[in-house]
Amino acid sequence: MKVYLSGEIHTDWRDVIVAGAAGLDVQFSAPVTDHDASDDCGVAILGAEPNKFWHDHKGAKVNAIRTRMLIEASDVVVVRFGDKYKQWNAAFDAGYASALGKSLIVMHGPDHQHALKEVDAAALAVVETPQQVVDILRYVLESTLP
Numbered sequence: 001m002k003v004y005l006s007g008e009i010h011t012d013w014r015d016v017i018v019a020g021a022a023g024l025d026v027q028f029s030a031p032v033t034d035h036d037a038s039d040d041c042g043v044a045i046l047g048a049e050p051n052k053f054w055h056d057h058k059g060a061k062v063n064a065i066r067t068r069m070l071i072e073a074s075d076v077v078v079v080r081f082g083d084k085y086k087q088w089n090a091a092f093d094a095g096y097a098s099a100l101g102k103s104l105i106v107m108h109g110p111d112h113q114h115a116l117k118e119v120d121a122a123a124l125a126v127v128e129t130p131q132q133v134v135d136i137l138r139y140v141l142e143s144t145l146p
Helices: 013-020 035-046 052-073 088-099 117-122 130-142
Strands: 002-007 027-029 076-080 103-107 125-127
Touching: 002 013, 002 052, 002 088, 013 027, 013 130, 035 052, 052 088, 076 088, 076 130, 088 103, 088 117, 103 117, 103 130, 125 130
Parallel strands: 002 027, 002 076, 076 103, 103 125
Antiparallel strands: none
């Protein structure tokens, strides 16, 4: 099973899922989580931009090539919305995965329930913890409960 781990990059939730899924037949992928590399990939590859809008635009487009490819290749897409920052790209990833018919798991705390109600409605599961994602993956692959 191929699982794409999208969204918030300021906590270790991806590491918790990968470690918890050890022994399962799962291949994980994720966006570039190094802020500088992600922000600057466009200008590093395509050339400098004096205007910050075009600097960000180039980076967003190059990152979108990678993100779309990985989501399209995935069986399951997990999208984490964190507490500290707005993850607009995560909302896009959730919508894109849903439009492609991918199995979508959305992760966020109870304080985001109202704001993310439409995103949650597109998901097959809405969870609060990385362990719940691991439990879903284990159930899907091995039919075992926690």
